[in-house]
Amino acid sequence: MKAVVFDQLGGPEVLQLGDAPDPEVRRGKVLIKNHAVGINFADTLFRQGQYAMQPKLPDIPGLEAAGVVEAVGDGVEGIKPGDRVTSIGMKTYAEYSLASAGQVMALPDSVSFEQGAAFPIQVLTAYHMLFTSHNLTADQSVIVHSAAGGVGLAAVQIAKAAGARVIGTVSTDEKATLAKEYGADEVINYATQDFAEETLKLTEGKGVDLILDAVGKPTLEKGLSCLAPFGHLILYGRSGGVPDPLNLFGLFQKSIKVSGFILYTVSAMPEVHHKGIRQSLQLMDEGKLKLLIGKSFPLAEAAEAHRHMESRQSVGKLVLIP
Numbered sequence: 001m002k003a004v005v006f007d008q009l010g011g012p013e014v015l016q017l018g019d020a021p022d023p024e025v026r027r028g029k030v031l032i033k034n035h036a037v038g039i040n041f042a043d044t045l046f047r048q049g050q051y052a053m054q055p056k057l058p059d060i061p062g063l064e065a066a067g068v069v070e071a072v073g074d075g076v077e078g079i080k081p082g083d084r085v086t087s088i089g090m091k092t093y094a095e096y097s098l099a100s101a102g103q104v105m106a107l108p109d110s111v112s113f114e115q116g117a118a119f120p121i122q123v124l125t126a127y128h129m130l131f132t133s134h135n136l137t138a139d140q141s142v143i144v145h146s147a148a149g150g151v152g153l154a155a156v157q158i159a160k161a162a163g164a165r166v167i168g169t170v171s172t173d174e175k176a177t178l179a180k181e182y183g184a185d186e187v188i189n190y191a192t193q194d195f196a197e198e199t200l201k202l203t204e205g206k207g208v209d210l211i212l213d214a215v216g217k218p219t220l221e222k223g224l225s226c227l228a229p230f231g232h233l234i235l236y237g238r239s240g241g242v243p244d245p246l247n248l249f250g251l252f253q254k255s256i257k258v259s260g261f262i263l264y265t266v267s268a269m270p271e272v273h274h275k276g277i278r279q280s281l282q283l284m285d286e287g288k289l290k291l292l293i294g295k296s297f298p299l300a301e302a303a304e305a306h307r308h309m310e311s312r313q314s315v316g317k318l319v320l321i322p
């Protein structure tokens with residue numbers, strides 16, 4: 001099969017279209033013929049050897065894909081060849097990929113393969129931070145950093161659907177317009193404005209109840225300064241660099257908390273995982289959650305897609321079409 005293979009760590013140029021053996025379906029696994037592959041910021045870290053999982057070179061990036069089930073392994077129930085599905089898997093930058101049966105989700109006919117590929121990681125990450133790590137309620141306020149990105153746009157809409165006040169941060173005015181279109185109440189361009197100062201102004205000095213932070217170094221410390229008493233900052237990435245060590249005693253002053261989040265914790269908890277899938281699909285069905293496909297690239301242009309994401313130009317979801 002055709003796949004995007006890299007045999008050394010490095011910049012986007014290490015990603016090359018090549019040939020790889022077809023994956024063999026094994027017990028508990030589902031083989032999917034991919035129609036659309038989701039790109040995540042994590043893939044750019046994986047390519048550089050900076051992700052939680054290390055590549056085994058030569059390796060194939062990719063954590064999610066939507067398509068049609070080609071075959072199922074022994075022990076798989078409720079999923080059959082021909083089903084339209086989306087999935088969290090591995091090595092998905094390819095014509096075919098494998099996923100564990102528990103990580104395969106049926107795709108309603110109303111959801112396209114591209115939207116399906118935009119769903120598993122970014123939407124579920126946004127959902128579970130808001131409702132599993134935190135318990136967002138309508139009287140709360142939340143800062144969503146990088147609000148025009150994949151996780152960001154999903155988080156803005158899901159938080160709005162819960163009735164919360166949403167303050168987005170973005171690095172360009174174009175992204176600010178987009179985040180507003182998708183429901184953010186206020187948007188701060190954190191490249192030109194101090195987001196903590198602006199947030200305190202917007203909240204009359206009180207601060208916000210929740211901050212979703214995947215930027216890290218430039219935002220974490222400042223974020224703590226604009227949390228309300230008993231506020232909660234969830235650190236779930238580091239697109240702007242690894243944050244400085246946290247001074248735990250600094251948390252006392254306003255009784256605030258900082259927690260970490262990674263989706264794999266949830267995907268290993270079937271009931272919680274499936275609740276997130278059901279509720280997110282319902283929001284899509286009700287028109288409260290729209291997945292923006294910012295750009296699609298042919299599989300052969302994976303390197304270009306990574307350049308686009310790392311340049312901070314991308315909005316919404318980037319997908320590869322095998």
Ligand SMILES: NC(=O)c1ccc[n+]([C@@H]2O[C@H](COP(=O)([O-])OP(=O)(O)OC[C@H]3O[C@@H](n4cnc5c(N)ncnc54)[C@H](OP(=O)(O)O)[C@@H]3O)[C@@H](O)[C@H]2O)c1
Pocket residue numbers: 039040041042121122125145146147148149150151152169170171172175214215236237238239240241261262263264309310311312313314315316
């Ligand atoms: N923990 C988890 O389970 C989990 C799951 C999914 C994603 N994540 C994390 O969530 C973040 C967003 O992921 P995504 O896939 O939705 O990507 P994305 O937000 O669509 O794209 C990355 C965005 O990060 C922002 N950014 C800030 N500083 C940056 C820098 N120095 N270089 C490049 N980009 C920078 C940019 O938006 P602005 O220019 O507007 O800031 C950029 O558009 C990533 O950090 C990712 O690792 C974590």
